[in-house]
Amino acid sequence: MIVAGLDIGSLTIKAVIFEENKIKGFTIVPTGADANKLTKDCLELTLKRTGNDFKDLQAIVATGYGRISVPFTDKSITEITCHAIGANWLNPDTRTVIDIGGQDSKVISVDQDGRVVDFVMNDKCAAGTGRFLEVMANALGVKTEELGNESLKSKKKITISSMCTVFAESEVISLIAEGCAKEDIIRGLHEAISNRICSMACRLRLENTIALTGGVAKNIGMVHALKKRLKAKVYVPEEPQIVGALGAAIAASRILYSE
Amino acid sequence: MLDNYNDNFKSALIKKIAKNSNTYQLGNIGSKIYFRKSSKSFKLWLDFLFYQLKEACKKRKLVVWTNIYTPSELLYALGLIPIYPELISGVLASVGLASYFIETAESKFYTTDLCSFYRVATGLVLKGWFPEPDLIISSSQLCDGSTKFFHSISKYYNCEHYLIDTPYYNDLNSQKYLAAQLKEIAHKIDEISGQQLNNERINHTFNLSNQAREYIIKLSKFRENIPSPLSGWDAMAYILYMFFSSLGTERGLEFYRTLYQEVRERVDKGIGVIKEEKHRILWLHQIRPYYQNEIIQNLKENKAVISFEEVSYVYWSALDPQRPWASLAQKMTSNFGIGPIERRVKTVYDLVKRYNIDGVIHFSQRGCRQSCGGAYIIKDFLQKKGVPMLILDGDGADSRNYSKAQTRTRIEAFLEMLS
Amino acid sequence: MIKKEFLDYIQHKERIFESIKKPRMGWVCTYTPVEIIIAAGFYPYRIIPVEDPSLANSYLDSNFCPYVRSCLGEALEKRPEYADNLIIVNSCDAMRRLYDAWRHYVQGAFIYLLDLPRDDSAKAIKYYQANLQLLIDRLEEKFKIKISEDLLSQAILVCNKTRKLLTELSDLYVKEKISLSAVEFLQIVKGSMIFPQEEYNILLEKFLKDLKKEENILPETSQIKNKSKILITGTVMDDLSMAKVVEDYGGRVVFVDMCTGNRYFSDQSKISEIKQTNSDPLRVLAEYYLRKIPCPRMMNLEKRWEYLLKIIKDYQVKGVIFYNLKFCDTSMFELPLIREKLQKNKIPSLCLEGEFASNNLGRVKTRIQAFLEVLEFAR
Secondary structure, X not given: OEEEEEEEOOOEEEEEEEEOOEEEEEEEEEOOOOHHHHHHXXXXXXXXXXXXXXXXXXXXXXXXXXXOXXXXXXXXXXXXXXXXXXXXXXXXXXXXXXXEOOOOEEEEEEOOOOOEEEEEEOOOOOOOOHHHHHHHHHHHOOOHHHHHHHHHOOOOOOOOOOOOHHXXXXXXXXXXHOOOOHHHHHHXXXXXXXXXXXHHHOOOOOOOXXXXXXXXXXXXXXXXHHHHHHOOOEEOOOOHHHHHHHHHHHHHHHHHHHO | OHHHOOHHHHHHHHHHHHHOOOHHHHHHHHOOOOOOOOOHHHHHHXXXXXXXXXHHHHXXXXXEEEOOOOOHHHHHHOOOXXXXXXXXXXXXXXXXXXXXXXXXXXXXXXXOOOOHHHHHHHHHHHHOOOOOOOEEEEEOOOOHHHHHHHHHHHHHHOOEEEEEOOOOOOOHHHHHHHHHHXXXXXXXXXXXXOOOOOHHHHHHHHHHHHHHHHHHHHHHHHOOOOOOOOOHHHHOOHHHHHHXXXXXXXXXXXXXHHHHHHHHHHHHHOOOOOOOOOEEEEEEOOOOOOOOOOHHHHHHHOOEEEEEEXXXXXXOOXXXXXXXXXXXXXXXXXXXXXXXXXXXXXXXXXXXXXXOOOEEEEEEEOOOOOOHHHHHHHHHHHHHOOOOEEEEEEOOOOHHHOOHHHHHHHHHHHHHHHO | OOHHHHHHHHHOHHHXXXXXXXXXXXXXXXXXXXXXHHHOOOEEEXXXXXXXXXXXXXXXXOOOOHHHHHHXXXXXXXXXXXXXXXXXXXXXXXXXXXXXXHHHHHOOOEEEEEOOOOOOOHHHHHXXXXXXXXXXXXHHHHHOOOOOHHHHHXXXXXXXXXXXXXXXXXXXXXXXXXXOOHHHHHHHHHHHHXXXXXXXXXXXXXXXXXXXXXXXXXXXXXXXXXXXXXXXXXXXXXXXXHHHHHHHOOEEEEXXXXXXXXXXXXXXXXXXXXXXXXXXXXXXXXXXXXXXXXXXXXXXXXXXXXXXXXXXXXXXXXXXXEEEEOXXXXXXXXXXXXXXXXXXXXXXXXEEEEOOOXXXXXXXXXXHHHHHHHHHHHO
């Protein structure tokens, strides 16, 4: 039984092919103006890699903010439910999922079966999201992928107080002007976000193990900052970005079973 | 139902409001614009809205601007014509006119951090589109925004502002303080209007209010039914308008009698708001978003229905014409939104049980402190009782704060969690 | 006593907490009758946090008064120090929600909410007096004490003395007879809220005496006269260094109409007058608190405006800076009206927002400097 999960996020599109309780292949591509076409391309590319054909797919589930507009799926499920399912499959000990995505960050309480018990999400602004980090990386002239390693070099603590993207950007610029080291600023940004995420997380009953998912979990500096602040057992999947798509794929196979 | 207003009505309303600063005209045409599909109760509401605006323009009686938690019975017994800027702001938001007024207010240093309903209302004042007040009577419940908004417009119109300072505790001393204020206001208005407030008028008004109250209680009983016969979405629109502004009038009574019959018919026939009712939702906070939005569709697609909302709960006992001031004071202090949060928590939990609620949504209006400040405590309590609750951030009147995709994700994820 | 020593001493509340063995009673709003706390044998201290309120964000939304969030945040962080006794006044929506959140998430032995009317009518005074009696009843019942009229009268005298000394200091400061910066002045005012009153009076009196010595009185210079005199009006000042910014750019802060500034102690004359009539001390307190310079929360715009105008005239104020904490509904509604009145009187004004966050100063600096440049040009 072959199924697919698609996660159409605000920054990237992820596709996962899942067969007999195994990940067969996955692809991550950046989002563009024509999300439908890109999603289709992304799925076809993955199928090519796994040596399958579109016809082989017995069910497709879409998640992410673009989940509703993709025409060729069987069902759409929100990324909250999908991240819970995906994280639970990867590590059954997971009781909390922190997903820092492009435009939303969320903290999800999960039971032993991967069911969502409760969740909280950021308010409408971009503070504490992938987008926020992207803007800051831009202001600093650093690639987003490099933020993590850069921040590890930091020796001095800098506090960034603004969380509004616009204000934080100007704060970063004035810190550069004051001659602060890039790595210290980046660490400051990571700490600011992790504070924000943690105060959100504290609205739920935080339980071990905490899984970090979403693109931002690839940022080692961010993971460090979160670990320090959470003081909890933290699990980072090998491919944190595809947890949502994986959850969608698992949900797709469950649809088949229930039928 | 307000969301399904027909476009002709909307454009006519906009045109007329824009052309005539004299709302008398609006009153004349408004009552003639009905849409064929709408229910009788909806028409009665529209009639009432325009009738009041028209009366206010005629200026034959004193026009008083007031807020929703000032007991309307007091105003009608005193022979005043009330205008409700808060409710009218909601109506304007529902026909897509709010942003115009919001921008006007913001240009005069009323910041975006303020409650959007008061920004719309401030814009209305600055543009001078509605009948000016002869005086302002407002109560300090439930929020600071209301208290200061009415104080500040009284400065703008240079008219008297009688604030009914509502005490925090619901004890005897507090009720006395409140009753003394109500009595004093009544005497002052008697002096201004030259009329004498008599027992007959109090009797009449209180009786009308009590009769309407009986219907509201019966309606609330109907709403325990599965499937839900009345959508909370409507209850928080035109029905809410009547709930706050019409008690103590003939028209108010007629409205509720009609609505009662309409809902009764649905109950008898077993007609629900949606075909297959999977999740029964309780909506918290006095308001919902009034501008064009997809929330109710999102709920419907996922087989969820707003079975009840806290704002419709009848928290007061029947009014006693024999002791009018104490009785009105009691109505005010009985409000579970005043005082320690436990009062609200208890009411909410009672409603959860009574209406067989599967999940609670607290609509956190940006710019509201009084309601949102207690949301986490309510959530903690409900969680211990095994009732899931979603805190949904949003804005009731300012559509610029509405994000379609974000809102949808939150609602859907919540409903997936309930499944 | 030397200035530096005095300022250093009153600024370390941890040290004060350690040295004072009396039970503490916290307060958050200047409508709290500290006289009653003193009469009950407690050491009253105002909670004025400096911390980032991030812990509180789990319980109160980010669109909530930053002062209230910081109070809760600090209490959550330093639980044992705070979790004893607290009186909150029902002064605004944020405060009553703080009362709820505190009881649920911080907890403590005695947490009381005092209801506060919104004007100074006879009815309101009577009601407030009854509320004060309720507070006393609760204190007596909870701590098995007796708060006599005598104790109250004594406490009133103590607080009157603090207010009198602060007024004296403020006069010397405004006339620039002493070397005292705006920040130092505000630190002393703040100290009076976190220090036990009786001890503080002794320190402040000594300090004032020293200041008034002839060798410490500054000669009048023309330089002072040329500075643009600034009135700061608003709610709570989170970061005192903003007053320094005004002075750095050539302005002179003459009056701080905030509850952490002059508003806290000015207008003390009235309570002394009432005291002489020898009436019921609770009545005296109720009248004093409801009739003092109103916070935007009270429903008396005219009174507030009249007194602001009087200060502007008396102190030859050239510009007004509004400094409100974000999300304060009452001051947000009052600001446009006061601003309009200032405009009619041709007084320029600047609106700033406070957030209880460090590093906010960069943005504030540019605005203040530009504002002072405008005032300079206008001369």
